[in-house]
Amino acid sequence: MKKRGIGVGSMYYGLGYGFSRPDIGSATIEVCEDGSVIVRSGQVDYGQGSDTVLCQIVADELGIKYETIQIITADTAMTPDSGPTSASRITYVCGNAMIKTAQALRAKLERVAEDILGEKDLVFVNGEIYSEAHPDKKMSFVNLAKACHLKAIQITETGWFDNSTPDVDPDTSQGDAYAAYCWASQLAEVEVDTETGKVEVLRVVAAHDVGKAINPSMVEAQIEGGVVMGLGYALTEEIIEEGGIVKNSSFEEYMIPTSLDVPQIDSHIIEVPSSEGPYGVKGVGEPALIPTVPAILNAICDALDVRLTELPANLENLHRLIREKEKSS
Amino acid sequence: MQNFQFHSASSLQDGLDYLAERAGGCKIIAGGTDLIPALRKADLSFSVTRQKSDQKSASGRSELCKIFAGGGDVIPMMPKDTHPDYVLNILEIEELRGVTETNDSVRIGPTTTFTEMMESEVLKRCLPLLVQAASSVGGPQIRNRGTIGGNIVSNAPCADVLPAVLALEGNLELHSKKSGIRILPVAEALEAPYKTSIAADEILTGILISKLSPGTRSGFEKLGRRNALTTARMSMSVVLKLEDDGTISDLRIVPGAVMPVAGRMTNAEEILLGKKPESPLIEDSATLMAESIFKITGIRWSTEYKKPVVQNIFKRLLKQLLQDN
Numbered sequence: 001m002k003k004r005g006i007g008v009g010s011m012y013y014g015l016g017y018g019f020s021r022p023d024i025g026s027a028t029i030e031v032c033e034d035g036s037v038i039v040r041s042g043q044v045d046y047g048q049g050s051d052t053v054l055c056q057i058v059a060d061e062l063g064i065k066y067e068t069i070q071i072i073t074a075d076t077a078m079t080p081d082s083g084p085t086s087a088s089r090i091t092y093v094c095g096n097a098m099i100k101t102a103q104a105l106r107a108k109l110e111r112v113a114e115d116i117l118g119e120k121d122l123v124f125v126n127g128e129i130y131s132e133a134h135p136d137k138k139m140s141f142v143n144l145a146k147a148c149h150l151k152a153i154q155i156t157e158t159g160w161f162d163n164s165t166p167d168v169d170p171d172t173s174q175g176d177a178y179a180a181y182c183w184a185s186q187l188a189e190v191e192v193d194t195e196t197g198k199v200e201v202l203r204v205v206a207a208h209d210v211g212k213a214i215n216p217s218m219v220e221a222q223i224e225g226g227v228v229m230g231l232g233y234a235l236t237e238e239i240i241e242e243g244g245i246v247k248n249s250s251f252e253e254y255m256i257p258t259s260l261d262v263p264q265i266d267s268h269i270i271e272v273p274s275s276e277g278p279y280g281v282k283g284v285g286e287p288a289l290i291p292t293v294p295a296i297l298n299a300i301c302d303a304l305d306v307r308l309t310e311l312p313a314n315l316e317n318l319h320r321l322i323r324e325k326e327k328s329s
Numbered sequence: 330m331q332n333f334q335f336h337s338a339s340s341l342q343d344g345l346d347y348l349a350e351r352a353g354g355c356k357i358i359a360g361g362t363d364l365i366p367a368l369r370k371a372d373l374s375f376s377v378t379r380q381k382s383d384q385k386s387a388s389g390r391s392e393l394c395k396i397f398a399g400g401g402d403v404i405p406m407m408p409k410d411t412h413p414d415y416v417l418n419i420l421e422i423e424e425l426r427g428v429t430e431t432n433d434s435v436r437i438g439p440t441t442t443f444t445e446m447m448e449s450e451v452l453k454r455c456l457p458l459l460v461q462a463a464s465s466v467g468g469p470q471i472r473n474r475g476t477i478g479g480n481i482v483s484n485a486p487c488a489d490v491l492p493a494v495l496a497l498e499g500n501l502e503l504h505s506k507k508s509g510i511r512i513l514p515v516a517e518a519l520e521a522p523y524k525t526s527i528a529a530d531e532i533l534t535g536i537l538i539s540k541l542s543p544g545t546r547s548g549f550e551k552l553g554r555r556n557a558l559t560t561a562r563m564s565m566s567v568v569l570k571l572e573d574d575g576t577i578s579d580l581r582i583v584p585g586a587v588m589p590v591a592g593r594m595t596n597a598e599e600i601l602l603g604k605k606p607e608s609p610l611i612e613d614s615a616t617l618m619a620e621s622i623f624k625i626t627g628i629r630w631s632t633e634y635k636k637p638v639v640q641n642i643f644k645r646l647l648k649q650l651l652q653d654n
Contacts, residue, residue, distance in 0.1 A: 195641035196552050197634075236554050258468070260556035314554060315562060316634045323637065 001194045004202075007298025009291035010185040014178030015283040016089040020167035023089065023179075025097035026080035029058060029105050030156040033149035035127075035142030037062065037069045042082035043094050044074035048225075048285060049218040050090040054098050056214055057278060061102035062109075063124030064141050080158060088283035091214065092180065093163045095278035101159030112153060113144050180274040182282040183209040186227070188295035189263075192303045197319030199235055201263045201296060209270040211282030216269055219284055223267040226288020231263075232256045233289070234296040238312050331372045337418040341504065344419055344532055349506035352530035355415035359440045360474035362467075363483050364416070371411040425478075425534060428452055437536040439478025443490070444469070446477060455540050458547035458566060462493035465551040468558045478533050481515060484590065486522050487560045491515070492585035493549060494536065495593060496566040502535035503527060512537070522589045545570040545579060546650045550642055561586040563635060565642045569650045575605045582614075587622050587639055594618045597643075606651055615640035 017023040028040040039058055045051040051071045059066040072078050082094050110122050110129075117139060119131035130138030139147075148155045168175030187205040192198070206223050213219040236255035240247040248254045273280025293311070300318070301307045306325045310317060338344030348355055358364050419425055419440060426438040428449040435455055437446070446452055446463035453460055459477075466472050466480075466489045480490040481501070499515045507530060515536075518525045527533065541547070547568045553559030564585035570578045580601055582594040597618035601610055619636050626632070 195645060196638050198552065255554050255559070258555055258557040315552070315638075316631070319634055319638060 003192050003194055003303040004189065005192070005299040005301065005303025006187060006189050007295045007300070007302055008185060008187055009293065009295030009298065011183070011287060011290040013088065013182045013184075013283075013287045013290060014180075015092055015182055016087050016163045016165075016179050018165050018178040020164060023083065023087075023093060023163040023165075025082045025090075025094035025161045025163065026159070027054075027058075027082075027094070027097045027101040028080055028156065028158040029098075029101050031062075031105065031109070031145050031148070033145055035064075035068065035140070035145040037064065039069060039071040039098070040075075040079045041071065041073055041094060041097070042076075042079045043090050044085050046085060048085075048090075048222055049215065050085065050094070052218065053091050053214050054094060057095050057098045058102050061099055062106055062141070063129070064127050068127075080160075088182065088285035088287060089163070090285075091281050092274075092277045092283055093161060095214075095281060096161035096163070096276070097159055099278050100161050101157050104159055105155065105157040108153075108157065109144060109148070109155060112148055112151070113139060116144070116147060179276055180211070180282050182211075182284065182287045183270075183272075184287045184291050186291040186295040188292070188299045190296060190299040190303060192300060192318065194304070194322050197315040197317075197322060199296070199300060199313055199318065201231055201235075201261075201299075203264045203266070204231075204292065204295070205266045205268070206288070206291070207268040207270055208284055208287060209272050209282065210284045211274045211277050212271050212280040213269045214279065214281065219269055220267040222284050223288045224265045226284075226286075226290075227265050227292050228257050228262050230289045230292020231261065231296065234293045234311065235261075235313050238314065331368055331412060333413050334415045335418065336415065337421050339421065341422050341424060341532070341534065344417060344422060345504060345506040345530075347415075347417055348532060349530050351415045351417075352528070354413065355417050355529075356411070356413040357417050357419055357482075357532065359418070359420045359476045359479055360442065362471055362475040363479060363485075364411075367411040368413075419532060425532075430455065430540075433540050435538050435540060437477055437538070439481075439533045439536065440476045441478075443467075443472035443475050443477070443480075446490075447472070456497060456538060456547075458493045458497060458549055458568065459490065459538075461549035462490045462551075462564075462566065465489050465549070465561075465564070471558075477536060481518075481536065482525055482527060482533055484519050484521075484523055484525050486589055486591070487586045488591065489551060489561055489564060489585065491519075492564060492583040492591045493566040494538070495591055496547070496568045496581045496583040497538045497541075498581070500537040501527070501533055502537055503531040504534045505531040510534075516592060519590045519592070541568065542570065542579075546653055548646045548650045550646050551585075552638070552642060563587050563639055563642065565639070565646050567643070567646050567650060569647070571606075571651065576603055577601050577606055578603070582618060582643065584618070584622065584639055584643070587635055588625050594621055596621050606647070611644055611647060615643050618643060 030038045055066055055069045055071050058069055106124060113122055113129045117137050119137050122129050122131055127141045128138050129144055163179050165179050168177050185207050188201055189203045191200045191202055204227050206227055208223055210219055274282050297308055300313055306321050308321055336347050426440045428451045429436050430451045443463040443466045447460055477490055480488050494515050501513045501515055501518055503511050518527060520526050549566050551564040552562045566583045568581040572578050580598045582597055583591060585591055597614040600614040604610055619640050623632055
């Protein structure tokens with residue numbers, strides 16, 4: 001028999017390292033004489049798209065096109081240390097480092113432009129620099145870069161953002177351990193085959209408060225990717241170890257979801273800004289995965305009226321539960 | 330990768346000649362989805378064995394040879410001491426590929442891939458069980474490479490298509506240079522896991538299956554841990570004929586991935602043969618099937634799961650077939 005159920009999983013998650021642990025992001029930004037920009041920063045983009053988002057931030061701060069920025073990351077010979085890509089911290093911590101550094105660089109550029117244009121209070125928009133009072137007095141970012149080069153003015157800045165927070169009270173563990181918190185709820189609908197113990201996840205609805213989505217389609221991609229990881233965590237992934245040797249150390253035996261296991265995922269981005277994050281950013285990396293397991297297990301419980309208390313909810317574990325329930329009733 | 334001499338046969342005769350001189354030391358390859366991983370595994374984990382094998386070949390007494398077609402099967406589960414001196418590729422022998430039919434039978438070339446089986450109009454019309462089984466194999470890339478011949482001759486306990494061929498009472502056409510042609514029922518070829526009675530100098534040249542008599546139904550289910558790229562936790566192939574009076578005149582039950590070697594569950598079939606399939610009889614048949622299986626395998630950690638579930642899958646597949654019109 002096929003039985004359906006719906007379950008909810010919710011979470012909040014402190015991003016960054018918290019608890020007074022070092023949590024520092026960095027950036028070196030250089031404007032080349034042709035007006036292109038090179039960003040150097042230590043964190044690694046392992047596919048989630050942080051390079052894109054960090055370049056978007058720099059582009060916004062300098063009022064230039066995203067396409068004119070090149071980013072170099074995770075090269076200890078070239079880049080200042082930004083710490084690991086972990087704790088859902090990159091957009092928040094390194095994004096703030098980008099803003100801080102880009103703003104310092106813009107201030108430097110602005111002084112040169114003020115001399116050239118004879119105007120104060122300049123804006124940097126769409127690759128142009130002008131004063132709000134006399135918008136006709138303007139110059140391009142490219143020409144400003146050239147001018148700096150000809151005047152032998154160094155247009156490089158390096159900056160750090162420190163996200164370290166105070167520790168909690170050592171006696172009571174009370175306090176505010178993290179700079180910001182992300183919030184999320186997910187709903188999962190499942191269909192359980194009571195004859196085999198096989199679970200089909202039919203649909204997941206995921207609502208994530210990310211503070212501010214700098215790149216909404218990548219936030220959605222991270223939510224979808226997280227849900228798929230959570231799906232594997234809930235249903236199939238298991239390290240089988242015997243005497244210290246992992247018995248399923250290949251993807252032939254360690255079961256991650258395939259595209260045919262992935263349900264419809266409806267992502268909803270919620271934007272309640274944080275006070276310190278860049279443009280109000282919080283984070284989404286790990287939060288995307290955290291509510292999926294409880295949502296799926298609650299949905300299984302809703303379908304079968306029994307609760308599984310071990311992972312994964314694989315064929316054997318779930319069918320044992322179904323048999324035990326049949327026996328007891 | 331290991332060192333071996335690789336030969337692509339241009340014709341069946343060429344392949345048979347090559348094999349006749351090297352039988353025992355040669356593996357046959359078609360799609361390679363089993364053999365290539367097996368060669369790699371053996372290469373990585375058993376260098377000592379390889380030295381022994383090298384010595385053998387140096388002394389001219391090579392004893393290992395594999396035939397390679399799609400290779401979809403040979404690889405993951407093969408014994409780890411695979412060190413052939415020769416590999417014979419039969420994938421380029423045109424006559425070994427494709428599906429043809431006569432009035433009362435279907436002939437499937439051994440290097441016909443699972444994808445080709447899924448797309449074959451003849452199989453869709455005459456033997457849809459094979460189409461279902463083939464479509465449950467791995468993923469698209471594996472189905473594009475792996476072949477029906479490889480699935481049979483590898484005789485892996487978890488094979489997806491082999492149980493369906495057993496349920497269809499398929500025969501193997503085997504060629505050798507020395508003995509010519511012989512026809513062997515698939516059921517008789519399967520000796521032990523990964524082992525068949527096909528001789529080292531023989532090439533499988535066709536899988537011959539009689540068409541089912543009109544009104545015969547068939548069904549297949551595979552249970553895996555996920556929906557693609559998964560080894561069968563178990564599978565079930567059933568062929569059934571229901572007479573007008575409601576009695577069962579033909580029944581073939583072949584569970585997959587629950588025994589070391591797949592086979593018909595004749596005890597369970599006999600309970601229902603000639604009878605009307607009423608619920609108590611179906612229950613008896615399922616119980617006897619499970620008992621027969623676990624008499625062979627003994628009680629293992631997986632038995633508490635597989636014993637009830639193999640019965641559930643059989644019962645629901647049978648009920649589904651009984652409802653079909």
